[in-house]
Amino acid sequence: MKLNRREFLALTGKTAAGAVIFAACGLPERELIVQSPVDLPEDLVRGEDAWYATSMGDFSNGDGVLVRVMQGRAKKIEGNPDHPITRGKATARYDAVLQLLYHPDRIAEPQLRYSKSGNLVNISWDDANARFKQALSNADGALTVVTNPLRGHLGAVASNFAAEYNGKHMAFDPVEQGVLHGAVKSVLGQDQLPTFDIANAQTVLSFGADWLGTWGSPVQFGVKYGEFREQHDRGYFIHAEPRMSLTAAAADLWLAPVPGTEGDLALAIASVIIEEGLASPQNVAAFEAAVPGGVSGVSLSDAAARTGVDEHRIEKAAKHFAEHTPSVAFGGGSAGAHTNGSFNLGAIYALNILVGAVDAKGGITSNPGSAIDGLSASATGASFADWEAELAEWRAGNVETVIIRGADIVHGMPNSVAIREALEHVPNVIAFGAVHDDTMDFADLVLPEETFLESWGIDIPEPGPGYQVVGTQQPVVGPTISQDESGLISDARGFGDVLLDMSDGSYGRDMESLVRDSLSDLHGTGRGSVSASSASLFTKGALQRGGWWDTNESGSANVGRVSASRGSANYSSTDGTGDGSIFHLVPFVSNSLGDGKLAAAPWAQQTPDPISSASWSTWAEINSIQADELGIKEGDVLRVRSTSGEIEALAYPHPGVRPGVIGIPIGQGHHEGGRYAKDRGSNVLSILVDEKDAETGALAWAATRVTVQRAGKRVKVPKFEGNVEARPVEPGVPVLVVGVGETAEHAQEENHHEYQKNFLLEGEGADDHE
Amino acid sequence: MQQRRELDQVYTNRKLLNGQLDTPKWWLPTVSILGVVVLIGVFVIATMINKGLGVTGLARPVYWGLFITTFVFWVGISHAGIMISAILRLTQAEWRRPVTRAAELLTVFSLLTALVFPLIHAGRPWRIAYWIMPYDVARGIYPNIRSPLIMDPVAISTYLTGSTLFLYIALIPDLGNLRDRTTGWQNAMYTVLALGWRGNPRQWKMQTVGGILLSALMLPIFVSVHSIVSWDFAVASAVEGWHSTIFAPYFVIGAVHSGVSAVVTMMALMRWLWKWDDFIRPEHFDALARLLIVVATGWLAFTFLELTFALYGQDAPEIALREMQMFQWPWNMLFIIFFLTGYAIPVPMWLFKRVRTNIALMFWTSILVNVGMWLERFLIIVPGLARRTPFVYTWEAYRPSPVEWTIFIWSFAWVTFLMLLFSRFFPLVPLFEQKESQVFTDDVMIGRAKVPAIVREAE
Amino acid sequence: MATAEFGSHNWGMVVDVDKCIGCNACVIACQAENNIPLNSQDRVERARTISWIRVERYWEGDFPDAKARFIPIMCQHCENAPCEPVCPVYATYHNSEGMNVQVYNRCVGTRYCANGCPYIVRFFNYWEPVWPESLRNHLNPDVTVRSRGIMEKCSFCVHRIRRESRSARSAGTEIADGAVQTACSSACPTSALNFGNFNDPDSKVSKMKEDKRHYTLLDQFGTDPNVIYLAKIDADKKVGSGAAASHD
C-alpha cells in the first residue's frame, strides 16, 4: 500500500492511538518530510554590508583595497578587483591592520610628558594643540619632520610644513631602498621604480629581493607570478639570495651566493652570455657601454669561487636567461644592502640591456611620472649617512623640535647611532601614532593618529603597473565606540590634518579638500579610467573605485651607466665580539610584521613564517648541516653578537640557508608596541654595524658579521610545524611533484614504487604489488 | 580439593555478616581517606567542566587521551562480573560461589565509573542530553545511531541495568537474612529491600530461575559491550592502529583478562581484610589462575595477530605505527612494561601451582595484569592518534596533565569507596551460595557407604 | 546549469600547488573572515592553534639543492567524509551542495570527528575564545563565534555562499561563475586557490579539475574530496627517474 503523507495523516488521525501518539510527540505534520538538517547560524544573517574602496596607506606601496564595513565597523580588508596593483588580491598583512584600528592599546587621547624623566599623562586636544604651537614657536630653522617614505599628499604636506619653518623633512626606512633607486636612476635613467613584466616573461632572474613576500609590491608581483606560471611552458624562475625566502622557494633554480657577491654573479652570468654568443652584438655593445669595463676580467671559475655558486649553476642560469626570452632581471633587498650595493644592483639591472629587456614586453617597463603635479610617484628614506649627519645636529642641540610619524626610529636605527641619546637632546619631540612605539618613550607630546582607514589621502603605488595610477584613500569608518561602552576607542586625528591646522594654509585646508581638489584636477585631464560629466561626479566615481588610472600613459627608460665602480663587499669585523662561530648576518623583513610596523597586531604576530613556520618570536635560520657540526639544535637560544651589540634568537636549522649565513627576521624586539609586541623577541636592526654603500651612503644592512654562541638554554620554538624528526613520509604525499608535461597519475605511480623500495624490508612486496 | 574444616551455619552467618553486624575497625578510617580522595576528584572534575578542557594535556592531533583510556579500562574491568557469575553459573563451576557477589559488584561500580569518563571528556558535558536521547522530537532531529558513541551508551546502560538486576536478585536471600538479624532503621531498610523474602520453595525457585535467565540474557550483552567500545576505534578508518577488524573479540578477551584479574585482586583483599580464610580459599585462586592462563594466552594471540597484520599486509603506515609503538621513546618503554606486566611476568608464574595457591603472589600478579592492561589501552589509543600522519604540521605528542592524572586516580578511589560502602550494608560473599555449596559438598552415610548429599545431573 | 536554488550547486576548490608561494595570505584572510580565536604563543607551543587553512612546508633535498614545497590544506569537504558518521549528534553532516558542514549548536565536543578526519583539519576549542573588547569590533557578524568545547573547521565560507545565493534568488538570477569567492581564494595573490561550482561544466573550477596534474589528498581513504589539487611542477625533474619528494 502506498500512502502519501496527507493520506497517512488522515488515516492515523482517525485512530485514537494515532491521535495519542502524535499529540504526545507533538509531531506537526511538516516534520514528517525528510529534509536537509537544520541550517547553520550563518544561514540566518540578513545584515547588509558595504565595501569601501581605499588604499593601504603606510602598510604597502600603494595597494588598493576594499574594506568591508558593517554596523560602522571595519570587518575585513581585501584587494580591490578594479585596482591595477592589487586586482582583488591580498597579502598576509592586510587584515592585520584592522587590529591596529581596534587595538586594545590604541592611544585614546593626546599625551604629554611634563619633564623628560616623567610619565605620559592624558591631556585634551586643545591643550595638545597649544603645546604643539609652543614647540613650533622656537623651531624656525630648527625643525625636523620625520616620517616614513611618503608619496601622496601626506608627504607633500610634511615637506611643506617643514619648509614653512625652514626645517627639514627626513624620511626613514629601516630597510633602505636608496641604493635601489640610485641603481635604477643610473642604469635606466628613471626616478621611479620600473615595473617588471613578470607575467609575460619567459625567464625571471632576481637577486636578493623577496618580491613575492615583502619587497616592492608583493601583491602586484604575486598576481603576475600566477600569470607567469599559467603560461604555456610555465616560465622559468631563477632567484639568487643567500637564504631561502619564500621567493627563493618559488624559484625553479635557487642560487645562494655569498652575501655581497650578487654583482659578481650578475657579471658572471653576463660573461657566459657574451662568451657563448647568446646576445646580439648591439645588446652586447649597449651592455658594455652601460657597465664600466664590461665583462673583461670576469672568469667563470673565479666568479664561482667568489660567489660560492658552482659554475654549472651559473651557466644554467645564464643560458636560460639568454635563450628563453623575454627575460627580465631585477634585484634589491639584501643584494643592495652592502658596501658595494650600488655596483651589485647596477650590474643586475644592466643584465636587462644584454637581453634587450628594457622597455620591452616581458622585460622591464618604465613607469611614467605622477599624474598629479607636485606629488612624487616615488619616495625613499634619507640615506644612513644623511641620518648620521642629522643626528649629530640633534646631539649638538641645533634642532629644537622633531615631529615624528610612521617611523619608529628608536627601533629602526642600529645601536651605532645612539638614537636615544640624540633624541634626549631635542627639546621638543612630538610623535604621532596609533599604538605606542619605542620612539614615543622619548616623546614629550604623543598625539593619537588616525589609521589609514579613518583618514583621507592620495596613494601613488610604487612600483606602478607601467602607467599612471592615483589611488584614493578615504575614511571608511568613523570614530568607534567600544562595545563595552568604555568610550571612544581613540580620539585620533589625521597627521596631515593636524599639520595643515598648524600651518599657514598655503598648501591646503585639510586632507579631504586636498584629495578632492586633486581629483578635480584629474577630471580636467579628460583621460583615464573614470569619466564623468562633472568634477564632483568624477570625484565620487574615483572614490568609489578606489582611484583613477590611465593605461595609455607609459614611461620610457633612458639607458645610462652603472655609476658605481666594480668593488667587492666589505663586511664588518667581528674582532672583540668574543667566542663563537663567525656568521654572516642576513636580516630579512618579516612576511607578516614587515619591518615591525605590524608587530602590534596579534594576527601579524601569529602568522607562521612561510619557511620556518615560527611565530611570536625571533628565530635564527642556519644551515642544518652546519648546525649539526656546531651541535646546535632547534630551539637553542643563540647569542648573536656584532661589534655593536648582542641579541638572542632561537635556532631554527634548515637546509635552505647558505652555510656561514645566519638569517634573522626584522620586526620584533620592541620595548613598546602594545600588549602583543612589547618585549617580545629581539631587534636584529639594533646590532647592525655602521657599514655603508660606498655610492649612496645607505646603510649596508646585510654587511654585518656576527659571532654565534649557544646561550645554554633550549626552548620550544613557537612554530606551526609539528615535532618533526627526520623521518620520511610517503613521497608525493601530500605535495605531489610532477615533471613538465607529466601527469599526476604517472608521478604517483613512480613515487609509490620508489617508496616501496625504500621503505619496505629488503624490497619485499615491492615487486608483486602490481 | 584440599582438606578444610567443616563450617556450621552459625559460624558462616557470623563470619560473612561481620561487615554489617560488627564493622571492622579499619573500615571507617579507610572509607574516610578514600572519601577525601573522591571529594578532591569531584572538585577537579568540576573545575575542569567550569574552566574547559584546556586544563588537560590534549592537543591536536591527540584528541583523546587518558579519559578514554581509563573509560575503556573500567569497561574492561566490568567484564569480570558476568564472566564469573553468568558463565560460571551456567557451566556450574562450583568454585565460583564465594566470589560471584564481589564480581557483580565490581561490574556495577566500574560501569558507573566508566560512564563518567565519556561524559566529562566531552567539550560540553552539559549538553550530553542531546547525545544520548532522541531529544528534539519537535523538530524531528534524532541522534546519529551510526555513531559508536550512540551505541556505546546504549550497550553500557543495558549492561548496567542487567548487572544491577542480577546483583539484586542474588542479594535477596541475604537481605532476608540481614532483616532477621537487625533492628531499627536497618531492619526497616532490609525489610523493604528483601521484598518479603521468606525462603519458601516457590521463592527459591523463582530466584534461581531468575538468576539463570538473567545469566543467559547477559551473555550476548557481555560480548556486545566491549565489542561496541572497540568500534569507537575500529570505525576510524584514518587512524593507524585503530581501524582493525579483530578489535571486537580482541577487546572482549582483553576485558576478561583484566576483569578476572581484578576479581583476583579483590578476593585477596577480601580474604585479608575480613579474615575470610575459610571461605575464599587457595583453591579459588588456583581455579581463577587456570582460567586466566587460557584467557591471557588467547588475548596474547590477538596482540600478535594485530602486529602480524601490519607485517603481512606490508602496509607502510601501519608498520610505521607499530615501529613507533614498539621502538620509539617513550612508547617503547611503555610497550615493554605493558608486555611484561600484562603477560610475560604473571602468566608463566601461574603455571606453577605454588604460585596459584599463594595468595600474596596472586594478589601482586593480578595487579600487574591490570597495570599492563591499562597500558594496553593507552598504547592502542594514544599512539594511533600521535602517529606521524603525512602532514608534518600535525606531528605532536601528548602528555597528560595533572588534572587528568587526578581524575584517573579518583576513579580508583571511587570504585574502592563504593565497594567498601556497600560492604558496610550488604554481605560481599553470598551467604546462601556459600551454604548451598556446603550442602553440595556434604556427605551423608547411607548404610556404610558415604555418598554426596546431593547428586547434580551435570556432574 | 547553475541556478540560485539550494542544492543545485556542488561547491569545490581547486588548489594549484604549483602556484602556491606559501605567503599565508589565505591563512590570515580566513582567520579574519571566520572569527577564529587568536592563536596566542601558548596555543602555538601547545599545538592548540586553530587555523582552518594551513600552509604546510615540506623540505626536499639538502643545500644547495634544497627545495621548499608549500601546500595549503583546509577541510576537503569529502563526499564520503569519515568525520560524519561518527558524530553522535549530527553536528557535522553533508549538505546537498557538496559541503561538510558543522552545526556548532549541536556539537557536544566529543572530538570523535577529529579523530576520524584523515586530513587533521578539525579544531577543538579548548578554551572560551576571548578578544579584548575593542578587537571584537572586527568580528564578522555573519559568522558565529564558537564557544569552548566544540569543534570547528573550514566551512567553505558558507555565509558568503548564502549571501550570494540570497541576492541571486531575490534578483531572480543565477550565481555567476566566480561570484562566490571564499575569503582564502579571494586573498590568494597567485590564484593558487580557486573556488566554484563543480556542477557547472563551464565553471573555471570544473575546467581546472580536468588538468592532467589533478590529484586528491590521501585518495587511499576514498573520501572523495571536493578539494582538488593540481600537482607542483618541478621544471628540472626528470620524468621517469622517480626522483621523488621525501621529507628529511
Ligand SMILES: Nc1nc2c(c(=O)[nH]1)N[C@H]1C(S)=C(S)[C@@H](COP(=O)(O)OP(=O)(O)OC[C@H]3O[C@@H](n4cnc5c(=O)[nH]c(N)nc54)[C@H](O)[C@@H]3O)O[C@H]1N2
Ligand atoms: N529577528 C528579529 N527579531 C526581532 C527584531 C529584529 O529586528 N529581528 N526586532 C525586535 C523589535 S525592535 C520589535 S519592536 C519586535 C517586533 O515584533 P512583533 O511585535 O512581533 O512585530 P511584527 O512581527 O513586525 O508584527 C506583529 C504581527 O502583527 C501583525 N499586524 C500588522 N498590522 C496589524 C494590525 O493592524 N492589527 C493586528 N492585530 N495585527 C497586525 C503582523 O502581520 C504581524 O503578524 O521584534 C523584535 N524581534
Ligand SMILES: Nc1nc2c(c(=O)[nH]1)N[C@H]1C(S)=C(S)[C@@H](COP(=O)(O)OP(=O)(O)OC[C@H]3O[C@@H](n4cnc5c(=O)[nH]c(N)nc54)[C@H](O)[C@@H]3O)O[C@H]1N2
Ligand atoms: N520596514 C520596516 N521598518 C522598520 C520596522 C519594520 O518592522 N519594518 N520596525 C521598526 C522598529 S519596531 C524599530 S525598533 C526600528 C529599528 O531600527 P534601528 O534603530 O535601525 O535598529 P537596528 O537595525 O537594530 O540598528 C541599530 C544599529 O546600532 C548598532 N549597534 C548595536 N549595538 C550598538 C552599541 O552598543 N552602540 C552603538 N553605537 N551602536 C550599536 C547596530 O549595529 C545597528 O547598526 O526599525 C523600524 N523600522
Ligand code: SF4
Ligand atoms: S529575539 Fe533572537 S534570540 Fe530571542 S527568540 Fe527571537 S530570534 Fe531568538
Ligand code: SF4
Ligand atoms: S576533510 Fe576531514 S573534516 Fe573535512 S569533510 Fe573530510 S573528513 Fe570531514
Ligand code: SF4
Ligand atoms: S566534536 Fe562535535 S561535531 Fe565532532 S563528533 Fe563530537 S559532537 Fe560531533
Ligand code: SF4
Ligand atoms: S574556504 Fe573559507 S573557511 Fe575555508 S579555509 Fe577558505 S576562508 Fe577559511
Ligand code: SF4
Ligand atoms: S594565499 Fe595562495 S599563494 Fe599564498 S599561501 Fe595561500 S594558497 Fe599559497
